[in-house]
Amino acid sequence: MASQYAIRGATAKGVAASVEEGVARGALAPGDALPPVRRLAEQLGLSPGTVATAYKELRQRGVVVTRGRGGTVVAAAPPVAPVGPAPTRRPPRVPDGLRDLAAGHPDPAFLPDLLPPTPLSPGARSHRTAPRLPHLEDTVRDWLAADGVPGGHVTFAHGALDLVARLLTTELRPGDAVAMEDPGYHHLLDLVQALGLRTLAVAVDDEGMRPGALDGALRAGARAVVCSPRAQNPYGGRFTRRRRDDLAAVLRERPGVLVVENDSAADIAGVPLQSLAAADAPPARWAHVRTVSKYLGTDLRWAAAACDPMTLARHDGLLLLTSGWVSHLLQETVHGLLTAPATRDRVRQAHDAYAQRRTALREELAARGIPAHGASGMNLWVPVRDESAVVNGLRTRGWWVAAGARFRIAAPPGVRITTAALRADEAPRLAEDFATVLGESQATYGG
Structure with missing residues (x-):
């Protein structure tokens, strides 16, 4: 237990803010245990209900997690940026010589050179009425169609994590459960927790999510599924046609569940795509997400998604109210790279x-x-x-x-x-x- 940090507060919000401050300062580190509810209530002169409410708020925001008899502890990757000299959650620097x-x-040898688009976007203007460049939309539709993904409704975002976060935010509320690959991409696991959502583990093998494990997560109440149809990180699994169809059959029984496919490696995955969106009976609610950072440039924070009409409407509605659109300069850069013959040769x-x-x-x-x-x-x-x-x-x-x-x-x-x-x-x-x-x-x- 982190006994050096004294939690303060006269209200539930005050207690929660004090814990969050401790995390931001580094006084409360990932894995540190918080005092039991009754003990902290006695120390602060508050009711146990007030402290329990503070802990609930912290759980919903992903700052802490509850481990049954293990009590309440600071999450492994709390969504609180460190202040001052506190350590960050960024990967450690690779030691010299390794x-x-x-x-x-x-x-890097296979990444194309990034050049600014020409001509540059003229002047200052709002792009909210036309957030996506039509020629990039057409290119994305062709890109998806080559793999059998329906491209009638497409949208863009600032990278896959930005897109997935917005999709989950519009569909779920804190405390809802998401079926996630296990082992799975750590940034997605951290994101789900940071959104205040619960993670239900779905075991994977060389063909991706196991149908029986997915069915178990859905029976346990998962309202969304995040999966990788190929180049699954870190396991490397990929959907075969049979596995894709078996998963689609499981999902068919729960039409209200949102299914998000993260096709992060796409053209360099090394295997054909078997998308749930292209199954004979695809999920009713779905999004197929693609990025280009793995093969066009790690600094290209751009992602595209094809989705059903309702998912598109909800995503774009929230996008409109926040960042509004993805930079047209970035879109022009991505379009130029996607359509350049030299880039296609480098990707091959x-x-x-x-x-x-x-x-x-x-x-x-x-x-x-x-x-x-x-x-x-x-x-x-x-x-x-x-x-x-x-x-x-x-x-x-x-x-x-x-x-x-x-x-x-x-x-x-x-x-x-x-x-x-x-x-x-x-x-x-x-x-x-x-x-x-x-x-x-x-x-x-x-x-």
């Missing part, structure tokens, strides 16, 4: 290279008796017993990989290795080092 295979970034090269590199490491690990998952995308997920022992062991051999804890809800431990920039001829050395580390870990820790 090969970074943890960040999840693409190989990335597609082939990423598949080769991912496969090379998976096969080298398999040759040493180490199972790994990565049927698509830029990452491999390697199950291990002790994440810290493996991460630290590989660090001593010059490799920097990601511990799986931040990706997991209830899934067994593992590590994520980003293979995007790992050349195929480097795979044997990494696999050999991995095998050595596992042997040392087993001898030291029993696994």
